[in-house]
Structures are given as C-alpha cells and as structure tokens.
Amino acid sequence: MAWTLTGAFLLALAISAGLTPLVIWLARRQGWVVAPREDRWHQKPTAVYGGVAIFLAFVAAFLLLGLHNRLYWTLLACSGAMFCVGLYDDAREMKPQVKFICQLVVALVAVSQGIRLGQGIIPWAWLAVPLTVFWLVGVTNAVNILDNMDGLSSGVVCVAGLVLTVGAVTEGAGSTGLMAAMLAGAAGGFLIYNFNPAKIFMGDCGSLFLGFTLAATTILSANRASQASHLTMALLVPLGALVVPIFDTTLVSFQRTSHGRSIAQGGRDHSSHRLVFLGLSERRSVLLLLCISLAGGLGSLMLSRLATPLTAAVIVALIAVGLVSFGIYLGEVKVYEGQEKLSWLQKSPILSRVLLFKKQILQIALDLALVSAAYAAAWLLRFEGNLTHWEMTILAQSLPWLLAAKLTSFWLFGLYRGEWRYLSVHDLVQMAKASLTGSGLTAVIFVLLYGPRGFSRAGLVIDFLLCYCFIAGARGLLRVFREKVRGQQGVPVLIMGAGDGGELLLRELRNNPRLPFVPVGFVDDDPAKQGHLIHGVKVLGSRRELTQLIHKLKVERVFISILSAPEEGFEEIFDICATMGVECTRIQPMIKF
Incomplete structure (x- = not known):
C-alpha cells in the first residue's frame, strides 16, 4: 500500500509541477496578473489562476489511478464545484455573502451524498449533518484566508495531505490515503513555484478547492479511524493536520471582532504577517508555520497509535494551552489603528466590559485546562497509565472539587492580577504558595468526602508538582516567545x-x-x-x-x-x-x- 500511495503522490506532484509553468506563461501572456495592493503582501505583479494547475493535476491523477468508489466521485464533483466558485470569484469578484451561500450549497450536496461524519463519531444524524457542513465550510474558508503569504496555504495543505496519507497507511485505509496523497502531490507541485518569491498565486479557485478537498478527506479519514479506535483518537489526526488553519482562523476572527472589523475583510493581520512584523523574514515565517503544521500532524499520529485516550487528552490540553499562549503573543503585535478599537467599544458597552476583563477570563480558562491536565496526569503516573473503570469514576467525581479549591487559591494569591510577560521570581513564589494552598485545601475536602483512606495521597503530591510546573510553564511561555520568536533584523x-x-x-x-x-x-x-x-x-x-x-x-x-x-x-x-x-x-x- 505504501508504494501505491507514494506513486499517487509523485504522479500528482509531477503533473502539477509540469502544468504550473504553462499556467504562468498563459497568465502573463493574457495579462492575468494581480498588482500589489496596500492590504496584500506581495510587492510585484504576479500571475494568478494557479489553482487551475492544482485542480487539473488532481483530476488527472484521479482518472489515471482509476478510483471507482462512488463516494470519491462525489468528492471530486463537489470539489470541482467549489473550484468553479473560486474561479468565478477570481474573474468577477463575488460578494462575500454570495460566495458563502455557494459554499454552503456545495457542502450540503456533499453531505446529502454521504460525505458526513459517521455514526462512530456522531451517532445522531440530525447533529452530524450541521456539524459536517460547518466543518466543510469552515476548513474551506480557513485554507482560503491562510493564502496570505507565498507558499503558506499550499505548503500547509501539502503537509496535511502527507500526514493524512501516513495515517491512512496505519489504519489500512488505502482509498482515503490515495485521495490525501494526490491532494498533497498537487499542492506540492504548485508549491515549487509558489514559495517565496512566488511566481504565481493560486487564487480562490485553488484555495477553495484545496480547502474543501482537505476537509472532506479528513472526514473520510476520521470515519475510517472511528471504526477501529476511540472517538477521541479518531479525531486526533484530522485536528492535528489542520492545526495551523484552525489556529490562524481563530486568531484572525478574534482579533478582527474585538477591533470592530469584519471577519471577511482582508488585511495584514494573519499569524504569518505578525511574525514578519516581529522581525522574521517571509520565508522564516512560512517555514515556522509549516513546522508547526508538521509537528501537529506527526504528533497526532503518534498519539493516535501509542497513547490511551486519557493520556492523549492531557497532552492535547497542554499543546492547546501552548498555542493559545502563542496566539496571545502574536495578538500583541500592533496591526490596527489605535482608535479603531476604542470607537467600536464605545458603541458596544457590554462587549467593552467583556474585552476589559478578557485577560482574566482567558487566564482562568487556561488554568482550568492546566489544572485538569495535571490532575489526570498525576493519576496516570500514580497508577502507571492504567486506570480501572472505578478509578476513572473517582477521578471524574473529584475533579470539580479540586478545580474549585485550586482556582480559589489562585485567585486569593493574586495569580490573575499579574502580567505574564513580566514573570519574575516573586511570581514563581506566589504560584508555589497558591499551588500548595490549593493542594492542602483539596486534601481537606477529600478527607471530608471520601475519608482519610478514600483517595491517593501520593497522587495529590504528584498533582501538586505537576500543577505548579504547568501553571509556571504556561506563564513563562510568553517570555520565551518574546525572546526566541523574533527576527534579527535591525x-x-x-x-x-x-x-x-x-x-x-x-x-x-x-x-x-x-x-x-x-x-x-x-x-x-x-x-x-x-x-x-x-x-x-x-x-x-x-x-x-x-x-x-x-x-x-x-x-x-x-x-x-x-x-x-x-x-x-x-x-x-x-x-x-x-x-x-x-x-x-x-x-x-x-x-x-
């Protein structure tokens, strides 16, 4: 199977790499170039319609490999429809709401023909349909808005496709692996000409096609994995493969909303742009995000094969906190006008109150995840990674009491009144006091609830150590990012x-x-x-x-x-x-x- 998937990848790669120069030549000959704009990143006129080469390479590889599964023909047809929507938008510039409706229609057709989350993931069809549509449209637009710097969108799709291909090999899902391999090859062949400095852009025809095909392929991959593993493990690989599009879309959506800007409005406020504003070159910014994508994909593959669901949940929670901290760091980069946010908040007093305390709310939310992860990890270490059903029940019942005790202690010791970027020895001491007090209060509660022998005392000691390391490490991440994630330009x-x-x-x-x-x-x-x-x-x-x-x-x-x-x-x-x-x-x- 591995040789077949490798052949599919190389076939699509060769076709895409061969077609892209032809599209570049034709685009320049016909004047299909996009001039530099203030809200865009490129500095010189660049050929467009690169998505045509990507789409044709994928279709050619699909036909040459002779896939006859009706579900995959449905995927190809719907992906082709999404390509046409993007092509029309490139030529005529559709209104955002019209483009969204077209995407919604294509997604609904795909779902009606069987491309949706299976019963192994969502047992209720009435819920599976809207969630699948949300996923298809969401990932499509995430890849679309990720196409904001040379080589980023095509590179991320190539990496994600390769990760899904490897996942298909481990799950024995050959047909799904072929789709992922062809997608990775088509994106990879185009990436040769799209990496900085780009000779051609893919346009919406390329980004919408890649995004929709990738979203549909992850659904098919998750459905296959859910037949052989736990639900959590089935979702790991798709989420890991798409970590960069999800991260960038979340960051941009939150920042634009909090500054009174439309989410559909373009601009230089994406994660890649913020990295460049911090001093990294365009190439280094793109390569950093591609490395994050690769690490997320390979890490999710390893967890899905080697870890238990609880262990995977602990590690995913820690990674999520790290990504949120990275997002906080990037969000500090000034990319909007100073008065834009002020005028928006004056119009919305309720939102202004929420945003005023968003830092404390976010800190509490992160600590909820960290304290929960520390407690679960302590139980895993105490019982050597194997928890019985009874132990899992006790863990779930005792966790709310532990969270209440520790978060109250954190609040009393002022952990939510400090600035993480200015972490000092005093802050570390306060965290140690808060963690120790929270653990002591937890022990008292557990004695009252379960008796002196009804809980693991060693587990509480391990929990104290892990909890302190987690909350101190999370608060120290911002300082690490400030010192390490910056360029040497100046x-x-x-x-x-x-x-x-x-x-x-x-x-x-x-x-x-x-x-x-x-x-x-x-x-x-x-x-x-x-x-x-x-x-x-x-x-x-x-x-x-x-x-x-x-x-x-x-x-x-x-x-x-x-x-x-x-x-x-x-x-x-x-x-x-x-x-x-x-x-x-x-x-x-x-x-x-």
Whole structure:
C-alpha cells in the first residue's frame, strides 16, 4: 500500500509541477496578473489562476489511478464545484455573502451524498449533518484566508495531505490515503513555484478547492479511524493536520471582532504577517508555520497509535494551552489603528466590559485546562497509565472539587492580577504558595468526602508538582516567545557594561519593538564576566577588543550602560567609536543622587 500511495503522490506532484509553468506563461501572456495592493503582501505583479494547475493535476491523477468508489466521485464533483466558485470569484469578484451561500450549497450536496461524519463519531444524524457542513465550510474558508503569504496555504495543505496519507497507511485505509496523497502531490507541485518569491498565486479557485478537498478527506479519514479506535483518537489526526488553519482562523476572527472589523475583510493581520512584523523574514515565517503544521500532524499520529485516550487528552490540553499562549503573543503585535478599537467599544458597552476583563477570563480558562491536565496526569503516573473503570469514576467525581479549591487559591494569591510577560521570581513564589494552598485545601475536602483512606495521597503530591510546573510553564511561555520568536533584523549594537545597567538596556531593546536595534554582544572590563551570557547575549571582551569587535560584527552603534561609573571615564570609548565611524551613546540613569 505504501508504494501505491507514494506513486499517487509523485504522479500528482509531477503533473502539477509540469502544468504550473504553462499556467504562468498563459497568465502573463493574457495579462492575468494581480498588482500589489496596500492590504496584500506581495510587492510585484504576479500571475494568478494557479489553482487551475492544482485542480487539473488532481483530476488527472484521479482518472489515471482509476478510483471507482462512488463516494470519491462525489468528492471530486463537489470539489470541482467549489473550484468553479473560486474561479468565478477570481474573474468577477463575488460578494462575500454570495460566495458563502455557494459554499454552503456545495457542502450540503456533499453531505446529502454521504460525505458526513459517521455514526462512530456522531451517532445522531440530525447533529452530524450541521456539524459536517460547518466543518466543510469552515476548513474551506480557513485554507482560503491562510493564502496570505507565498507558499503558506499550499505548503500547509501539502503537509496535511502527507500526514493524512501516513495515517491512512496505519489504519489500512488505502482509498482515503490515495485521495490525501494526490491532494498533497498537487499542492506540492504548485508549491515549487509558489514559495517565496512566488511566481504565481493560486487564487480562490485553488484555495477553495484545496480547502474543501482537505476537509472532506479528513472526514473520510476520521470515519475510517472511528471504526477501529476511540472517538477521541479518531479525531486526533484530522485536528492535528489542520492545526495551523484552525489556529490562524481563530486568531484572525478574534482579533478582527474585538477591533470592530469584519471577519471577511482582508488585511495584514494573519499569524504569518505578525511574525514578519516581529522581525522574521517571509520565508522564516512560512517555514515556522509549516513546522508547526508538521509537528501537529506527526504528533497526532503518534498519539493516535501509542497513547490511551486519557493520556492523549492531557497532552492535547497542554499543546492547546501552548498555542493559545502563542496566539496571545502574536495578538500583541500592533496591526490596527489605535482608535479603531476604542470607537467600536464605545458603541458596544457590554462587549467593552467583556474585552476589559478578557485577560482574566482567558487566564482562568487556561488554568482550568492546566489544572485538569495535571490532575489526570498525576493519576496516570500514580497508577502507571492504567486506570480501572472505578478509578476513572473517582477521578471524574473529584475533579470539580479540586478545580474549585485550586482556582480559589489562585485567585486569593493574586495569580490573575499579574502580567505574564513580566514573570519574575516573586511570581514563581506566589504560584508555589497558591499551588500548595490549593493542594492542602483539596486534601481537606477529600478527607471530608471520601475519608482519610478514600483517595491517593501520593497522587495529590504528584498533582501538586505537576500543577505548579504547568501553571509556571504556561506563564513563562510568553517570555520565551518574546525572546526566541523574533527576527534579527535591525541595527547591530554593542552594549558596554555587563552589569545591572546593561541588563536593563538589553531588556528594553528586546521588549520595545519600536527600537530598531539588535544587541550582538556585551563589552566589559571585568575579567570574571568574560564569556558569560546575559539573556543569551555573550560578553565578548573588554574595551581593548572594542575596535576588533566593531569591525568583526559590523556594529553600527555602541551603548554605554554602566550606571555606577563617573561621566569622565569613557573618553577612550568615544574616541574609538569616532575613529571607527560608529555612533556612541551614554545611557543616563533615570534617578540621580
């Protein structure tokens, strides 16, 4: 089976890679190019209608492989209809509501012909139909709006298709695997010409086709998996494969709604754009999101094959918290006008109250997931991963009491009044106190409810340790993102002084996105500090090596941030910088005695 799926992937890849240059040539010849726009990302006129090559490659591979299953012919027909909707939109520019209605009709036709969540996932047909339609239309539009940077949408679909192909191999679902492999190949062949700098865009005809086909294929894959495994495990692979489209759509929808913008309105506010605004190049931004997509897909495959449902639920909860933290970090990037949000909130006082306290609400929601995951993980560790039906019942009955005790303790110790981005040792101590108090209160409640021998004392100790690690780790993620997920674009600078003043300056340069400086190293005359790291930046030498360091690192500016030194002690440094043609600035202390 693996060789057949590999052949299907390579066949679609070759056809797509061969057709795309022809479409580029024809588009340029006919003037089918899109000019740069203020709300779009590309910088030069670029050919469009690349989705034609993707669609034809998929259809050709489908016909050559001779798939005769009626369900797959239905999928091909509905995907073709979605392609036509996108093609008409590319040529005539349909209104968003008209395009949505067309998508809805295509999805309803697909559902009526059998492409819907099976009884193994949703036992009630009356509920399966609307959920399937929501999934088909939602994923279609998620892939559509993800097509906002060179190579992102086609790359994500290619990765997701490959993940579904591997999942089909493990489940023995050959036909579903063929559909996923052909989809991945068609997207991959186009990706060769769509990656930055793109020679062609797929247009709505490509993104709608890819999105709908991917959504339908995940449904067929989940139905197949539900016949052989638990419901939770059946949904893992589709959700993992689509982690980036789901994440980006959720982020954009929330940000646009909270700023009074239409969800259907285009703009430079997607996750990929925000990464570029943080200093990453377009290529690095796309590659980072593709790596997240690949990690989500492969991780879900491993969990579906190796983990129990409870273990998978714990790991998924932790990953979800990590993604939410990443979304919070990206949401801090300023991409809208400052008054836009204010005017919207003034018109909606109820929404303004919700948004005013959204940080606390979100923190509590994340802690609910983290505390629950820690408690479940503690039981799994205590009982070596195998819980009996009785133990699962006790776990479910005791969890609400534990949540009430711990969240109350967190509130009393001020965990919901702090700023996660400024996490300090004081905050870590407060978290330890809150966790310990919450665990003690939980123990008292359990003694009253179940008696002194009616619960696992070792389990509570493990729960305390895991809970503290989880809540501290989640709050520390924002600092990790702020320090690691950023580009190195800017003016390279050296900081003179590896003490408190230099550390303060380094934090300001990193935390303030308006300062276009990239610290490349420290300079300090103290021999004991040589080679040490301060927030990942190395002490490179003393003032005697300053000339060499400026030349070697192409430094354009030197900051002197030694707060305790006298004013007249830096003439030599200013002279060296003047000789090298480098600007030198003394950072003055804010408070002088």
